[in-house]
Amino acid sequence: MKPPPSRPGARAAIALPGVALLAGCATVDPDAGLAPVAETVRARLGAELRADRSEADRSAIDARVAELLAQPLTADAAVQVALLAHRGLQARLADLGIGAAEVVQAGRLPNPGFTFGRMRAGDEREIERGLHLNLARLLALPMLRELEQRRFEQLQRELTMDLLAAAADVRRAWVDAVAAEQMLRYRRQVRDAAEAGAELARRMEQVGNFNRLMREREQGFHAEATLGLAQAEQAARASRERLVRKLGLWGAQTAFTLPERLPDLPAEPLDAPDIERQGMAQRLDVQAARLAVEQAARELGLTRTTRFVDVLELGLARNSSSDGPGERGWELGIELPLFDWGDARIARAEAVHLRTLHRAAQTAIDARSELREAYGAYRTAWDLARHQRDEILPLAQRISEEQLLRYNGMFIGVFDLLADARAQIAAVVATIDALRAFWLAQADLDMALVGKPALIPVAGPAGPAAATAPDPH
Numbered sequence: 001m002k003p004p005p006s007r008p009g010a011r012a013a014i015a016l017p018g019v020a021l022l023a024g025c026a027t028v029d030p031d032a033g034l035a036p037v038a039e040t041v042r043a044r045l046g047a048e049l050r051a052d053r054s055e056a057d058r059s060a061i062d063a064r065v066a067e068l069l070a071q072p073l074t075a076d077a078a079v080q081v082a083l084l085a086h087r088g089l090q091a092r093l094a095d096l097g098i099g100a101a102e103v104v105q106a107g108r109l110p111n112p113g114f115t116f117g118r119m120r121a122g123d124e125r126e127i128e129r130g131l132h133l134n135l136a137r138l139l140a141l142p143m144l145r146e147l148e149q150r151r152f153e154q155l156q157r158e159l160t161m162d163l164l165a166a167a168a169d170v171r172r173a174w175v176d177a178v179a180a181e182q183m184l185r186y187r188r189q190v191r192d193a194a195e196a197g198a199e200l201a202r203r204m205e206q207v208g209n210f211n212r213l214m215r216e217r218e219q220g221f222h223a224e225a226t227l228g229l230a231q232a233e234q235a236a237r238a239s240r241e242r243l244v245r246k247l248g249l250w251g252a253q254t255a256f257t258l259p260e261r262l263p264d265l266p267a268e269p270l271d272a273p274d275i276e277r278q279g280m281a282q283r284l285d286v287q288a289a290r291l292a293v294e295q296a297a298r299e300l301g302l303t304r305t306t307r308f309v310d311v312l313e314l315g316l317a318r319n320s321s322s323d324g325p326g327e328r329g330w331e332l333g334i335e336l337p338l339f340d341w342g343d344a345r346i347a348r349a350e351a352v353h354l355r356t357l358h359r360a361a362q363t364a365i366d367a368r369s370e371l372r373e374a375y376g377a378y379r380t381a382w383d384l385a386r387h388q389r390d391e392i393l394p395l396a397q398r399i400s401e402e403q404l405l406r407y408n409g410m411f412i413g414v415f416d417l418l419a420d421a422r423a424q425i426a427a428v429v430a431t432i433d434a435l436r437a438f439w440l441a442q443a444d445l446d447m448a449l450v451g452k453p454a455l456i457p458v459a460g461p462a463g464p465a466a467a468t469a470p471d472p473h
Contacts, residue, residue, distance in 0.1 A: 033096045033156050040160050045167050047080045051093045069256040078174045079167045086248030099152045106148035110134050150295045157288040168447035173243040179436035180236040182261045187232040194225035262435050269382040279371040285451030286367055289360035296353040374448035381441035385434040396427035
């Protein structure tokens, strides 16, 4: 003989104590959610992510940063330093702790309410005791926890995008700083050569072998070289300070050294004819937009399911009197939907869902365009840098060598040789600028494959979810 089927109310009565027990036993882990973010950072950047939560953490971070700064700082080392030392990024990691606490809070029951009353009429005394529990929150607990968990997952994605975007900014700042110092060293050489030429012109004018016009030209070149050096010094200082801010360094840590020159141009550029498909599969902002749409759809379903139920309370009561037996019982409280039928909450949830749909679609459209633009800029920058390195600069060097041969054969004078050297300066400066532009385009392409922080807000719950969920602010 089969046992009689259990009633839904009986199943709920059996399940509720278990849910309440699990909800009450949940604890807050400040490092919850850090592992997947750290794994993504490690996979995409090859760098370590560590949260600074104690003095021991700070000591370990300082030691690692000091080790990285003890040698000329490479681009990869700069990214690692920023992920460890930048307090702004550490503040973003603390957001994970806030989100984890909100997930735990969403899964906990509200504290039960207790009422106590004492009434007296002559010699008669009556004592009332009541215990109340919010059943609406208990019934919606699994859905609320799932919604908060999805918000937490979206927070993880946004934090990952922020970290990867910060790494791209560090690479850009590093490229600018190294290129500025490389340009500064070259400008010093130019200034020294111009100073020697100006001094030679002055002496030759004194002995009558040089006219005033030619000497003034050399003096003008020396003045321009001095001005170019001053501008290069300022550019180097400014770019270094920008890099310092991106790294989050201060005090003695800012005395780090940089490589003398930018890395060489790669032998071959990245060949990615399917850059759109590749980028759309791994861009985190597109994934976050999809998650936001799914979350808005679930919240819309929750609002439609519970549109008529705002307040549902279960109470246990016990009354005792001095002249009679005690009374025990229970009561159920529900708010009647006489004036508010939940249509406004439904309309709001539908509008939020529609908004996330449109924003997700626009995110995908923008992502495809950004990928095409970034890859086109990358290929163009590589072509220009290669042309500058393999065509223009060697041509300028060959012309200079031919001029040197003519000078050695006494076909031209020293100032003709110096004039040709000045023409070669433009080729060297353009080569450095082209190499800098390529590495900046490389950083932009890397960021385009990651995405940018989405402008899609996390939709808040509506209906009973809004009434019973913890305030995220």
